[in-house]
Amino acid sequence: MIYSLRSRFLVGVVVGVIFVLCIFCIVIYTATRHTLIYNFDKSLLSTAKTLSAVIENEAYNLEGDKQEGYQDEIIIGTRKIDFQFDVRATPEFNNLYGGAYYQFRDANGTTIIRSPSLGNTDLNLNIFRKISDVPRHDECILPDGKPGRAVGFQFIPKGGEKIANSVLSIIVARDISSMTSHLHFLELLLLASSAVMILLSIIVALLVTRAGLRPIHNLADEISAIDMENFKRTYISEKYPQELLPVNRCLNNLLQRIKLSFDRERRFNSDIAHELRTPLAGIQSTIEVCLSRTRQSEDYQDALQTSLEITKSIHRMIDALLSLAKLESGPITLNYEHISLKNTVADCWRNLANKAYEREIAFENRIRDGATLFSDKSYITLALMNIFENAVEYSNEKGQIWVESDHKEHGTTISISNTGCVLKEKDLERIFDSFWRQEQARSETGKHCGIGLSIVQKVIKALGGTVRANIQTGGIFSIHIVL
Amino acid sequence: MRILLVEDYLPLQKSLAKGLREADFAVDVTGDGKEGLWYSKSNEYDVIILDIMLPGLDGLSILKQLRDAGNKTHILILTAKDTLEDKVKGLDFGADDYLIKPFAFEELLARLRALTRRNYQQKRTCITIEDIKIDLNKQQVYKNGQLVILTPREYALLEYLAMRAGEIVTRTDIWEHVYDFNSSATSNVVDVYIGYLRKKLETQGKAALIHTIRGRGYMLEAEL
Numbered sequence: 001m002i003y004s005l006r007s008r009f010l011v012g013v014v015v016g017v018i019f020v021l022c023i024f025c026i027v028i029y030t031a032t033r034h035t036l037i038y039n040f041d042k043s044l045l046s047t048a049k050t051l052s053a054v055i056e057n058e059a060y061n062l063e064g065d066k067q068e069g070y071q072d073e074i075i076i077g078t079r080k081i082d083f084q085f086d087v088r089a090t091p092e093f094n095n096l097y098g099g100a101y102y103q104f105r106d107a108n109g110t111t112i113i114r115s116p117s118l119g120n121t122d123l124n125l126n127i128f129r130k131i132s133d134v135p136r137h138d139e140c141i142l143p144d145g146k147p148g149r150a151v152g153f154q155f156i157p158k159g160g161e162k163i164a165n166s167v168l169s170i171i172v173a174r175d176i177s178s179m180t181s182h183l184h185f186l187e188l189l190l191l192a193s194s195a196v197m198i199l200l201s202i203i204v205a206l207l208v209t210r211a212g213l214r215p216i217h218n219l220a221d222e223i224s225a226i227d228m229e230n231f232k233r234t235y236i237s238e239k240y241p242q243e244l245l246p247v248n249r250c251l252n253n254l255l256q257r258i259k260l261s262f263d264r265e266r267r268f269n270s271d272i273a274h275e276l277r278t279p280l281a282g283i284q285s286t287i288e289v290c291l292s293r294t295r296q297s298e299d300y301q302d303a304l305q306t307s308l309e310i311t312k313s314i315h316r317m318i319d320a321l322l323s324l325a326k327l328e329s330g331p332i333t334l335n336y337e338h339i340s341l342k343n344t345v346a347d348c349w350r351n352l353a354n355k356a357y358e359r360e361i362a363f364e365n366r367i368r369d370g371a372t373l374f375s376d377k378s379y380i381t382l383a384l385m386n387i388f389e390n391a392v393e394y395s396n397e398k399g400q401i402w403v404e405s406d407h408k409e410h411g412t413t414i415s416i417s418n419t420g421c422v423l424k425e426k427d428l429e430r431i432f433d434s435f436w437r438q439e440q441a442r443s444e445t446g447k448h449c450g451i452g453l454s455i456v457q458k459v460i461k462a463l464g465g466t467v468r469a470n471i472q473t474g475g476i477f478s479i480h481i482v483l
Numbered sequence: 484m485r486i487l488l489v490e491d492y493l494p495l496q497k498s499l500a501k502g503l504r505e506a507d508f509a510v511d512v513t514g515d516g517k518e519g520l521w522y523s524k525s526n527e528y529d530v531i532i533l534d535i536m537l538p539g540l541d542g543l544s545i546l547k548q549l550r551d552a553g554n555k556t557h558i559l560i561l562t563a564k565d566t567l568e569d570k571v572k573g574l575d576f577g578a579d580d581y582l583i584k585p586f587a588f589e590e591l592l593a594r595l596r597a598l599t600r601r602n603y604q605q606k607r608t609c610i611t612i613e614d615i616k617i618d619l620n621k622q623q624v625y626k627n628g629q630l631v632i633l634t635p636r637e638y639a640l641l642e643y644l645a646m647r648a649g650e651i652v653t654r655t656d657i658w659e660h661v662y663d664f665n666s667s668a669t670s671n672v673v674d675v676y677i678g679y680l681r682k683k684l685e686t687q688g689k690a691a692l693i694h695t696i697r698g699r700g701y702m703l704e705a706e707l
Contacts, residue, residue: 074484129517158595270566274536274563274564277563277565277583277584278492278584279492279494280585281492281584281585281586282495283494283585284585284587285495285499285502285586286494286495286497286498286586288498288588289501289502289505289586289588290498292505292588303498306494306498309494312492423629
C-alpha cells in the first residue's frame with residue numbers, strides 16, 4: 001500500500017497535539033475545579049463552624065432572655081438552645097431560596113433550627129444520615145432544585161457538655177451555580193483554545209513537513225534528471241541532510257552498478273554487431289564481386305563455397321550466443337546423473353578428432369576407467385566441447401592435448417591441457433570474458449567470436465563448480481574445472 | 484591507381500582484393516597491422532583501406548603514426564565499428580572517409596574514385612583532352628565519340644596520366660601508382676604500354692597526346 005510521508009507526519013503531529021492538549025485541558029480543568037471546590041468547601045465549613053459556634057445549650061430556664069431577630073430559643077424538654085445569629089445580615093440565609101441554607105438537628109435527627117431560606121422544607125440529604133464529628137462534604141440538590149454543595153458534622157454546643165443528649169448536627173449548603181458557570185466558562189475556553197491550537201499545529205506541521213520533505217523532492221528531481229540512456233552523470237551530490245546520506249550513498253552505488261551493467265551490455269551488443277558485421281561483409285563482398293561480371297563456373301563455385309563457409313561460421317556463432325543467452329537468462333534446469341567421465345570426454349573429443357588430425361595434434365584421455373561424476377551430462381558436454389574447440393584451435397601444429405582428472409574430498413578436478421600456448425600471464429584475467437581473443441588470433445575474425453570460454457565459465461558456475469586457467473612452462477595452457 | 488588494403492578477415496580480404504583489381508586498381512594486401520604500417524611507409528599509395536581491429540597493431544594506431552610522420556595518403560577506414568564515437572574518433576585521427584561493414588562494393592568503389600580524384604585535385608568525373616574523353620566512373624574511353632577498347636593496365640595508365648594531365652609524370656610515378664607490390668614486370672614495360680596507348684588514341688597526322696619528355700618521363704597534354 002502506498003502511503004504518504006507527509007500525511008503520516010501530519011496525522012502523527014495532529015494526534016500528538018490533540019493528545020497533549022487533552023491531557024493539558026484535563027489537568028487544568030481538574031485542578032481549577034478542585035481548587036474552586038476546595039475553597040468553596042472551606043468557606044462552607046467556615047460558615048458552618050461559625051453557625052455552630054453561636055449556638056448554646058443550657059438547662060431550661062423560663063426566665064431566659066429573648067432578643068428579637070437574631071436570638072432564637074428552642075426548648076426541647078428540659079433543655080434550652082440559644083441560637084445567637086443575626087440572620088438578617090446574610091440575605092442568602094434569610095430570603096427564601098436565597099442560595100444558602102443551614103439546618104440543625106438534635107441527636108434524634110429532629111430538625112431544631114433551619115435557615116429562613118429553607119422555608120418549611122428540610123435539607124434531606126441522605127449522605128448526612130450517618131453524620132459524625134468529622135465534617136463531611138458532598139454535592140447535593142438544593143430545595144430550589146439548583147445544584148449545591150453541603151457540609152455537615154456533629155458537635156456539642158457550648159454549655160452542652162454536661163447535658164445528656166446535647167449533641168447536635170449541622171448541615172450547611174450553598175448554591176454552586178456561580179462556580180459551575182465559571183467552570184463551564186473554563187471548559188469553553190479550554191475547548192476553544194484547544195481547537196485554535198490544533199488548527200495552528202496543522203498549519204505549522206504542514207509548513208514544517210513541506211520544508212522537511214524538500215530535500216526528498218530535490219533528491220527525486222536530481223534522480224529523474226539522470227539520463228538513463230547515456231549516463232553522462234552518475235553521481236548524486238552530497239548536499240542532502242544527514243538522514244538522507246545513507247539513501248544517497250546507496251543510490252550512488254546503485255547508479256554505478258547500473259552504469260557498469262549498461263556499459264557491459266552496450267559493449268556486448270557492440271561486440272556481437274562487430275562479430276556479425278564482418279562475416280556479413282565477407283559474404284556480401286564475395287557475392288557482389290562475383291556478380292560484377294560474367295565468370296567461369298569455377299569462380300561461381302568458389303564464391304559460393306566461401307559464402308557457405310562464412311554462413312557456417314555465423315551459424316556456429318549464433319548457436320554459441322544462444323547458449324550464452326540461455327545461461328545468462330536465469331537458473332537452468334539440471335538433470336543430475338552419474339556419468340562416466342572417461343566416456344564423456346571421449347564422446348566430446350570424437351567431434352573434433354578430424355580437425356585435430358588435420359593439424360596433426362595428438363590427444364590423450366588420461367582419465368582412469370570407472371571414474372564417474374555426478375552432474376548434468378549435457379552441460380558437462382557443452383563445457384568440454386568448447387574447451388576442446390579452443391584447445392584444437394590454439395594449440396600448435398603437431399601439438400598435444402590431454403585430459404586428466406583428480407578425485408578428492410572437496411570434489412573432482414578435470415584438467416584439459418594443450419601445448420603451443422602463446423598467451424601471457426596477464427591475459428589469464430580476461431580469457432573468460434565474452435569476445436576476448438588473444439592478439440594472434442585476431443586474424444581469425446569471424447571464425448571464432450571468443451565466447452567459448454565465457455560459456456564454459458557460466459556452465460560450470462551453473463553446475464556449482466569453479467573454473468580457472470593457468471600457463472605452465474613450455475607453453476602449456478591448462479583449464480581446471482572443479483565440480 | 485594503387486591501393487593498400489589492410490584487412491584481417493581473409494574471405495573479405497580476398498574478395499575485396501579481387502574486386503578492386505578487376506576495377507583496374509593496383510592492390511597490395513595485408514592482414515597484419517604492423518605489416519600494413521610498413522607497406523604504407525614503404526610505398527606511395529593513392530588510397531589506403533584500413534580496418535580498425537587488426538592483429539599486431541590496430542588501425543587507429545597505424546593512422547596516427549602515418550599522420551604523425553606527415554604521410555598525406557588518403558585513408559578510408561573500413562570497419563564494423565558503427566557508433567558515432569567510433570566514426571568521430573576515426574575521422575579525428577586523420578581518416579578521410581569511414582565506411583561501415585557490411586557495405587555495397589559499388590559504394591566502396593565510388594568512395595575510392597572520389598578519394599583518388601581528390602588526391603589529384605580533380606573534381607570532374609569526365610576528362611576530355613582534344614578528341615579523347617575518359618569517363619572515370621564507367622572507366623571507359625571514347626575517341627571522337629567512339630568507344631576505345633583498352634586493357635585494364637592500359638586504362639589504369641591512361642587514367643593516371645589524365646589525372647595528372649599537363650604535368651610531367653616520371654616512370655617511377657607510373658610504376659608506383661599503376662603497378663602493385665607483386666608486379667614482376669620490368670621498367671620498360673611502361674614504355675611498351677605508352678606505345679599501346681599512343682596507337683589506340685592518337686590519330687595519324689594530328690598532334691601527339693602523350694608526349695615523351697626526354698630523360699624525365701611523359702606528359703598527357705593537347706599541345707606542348
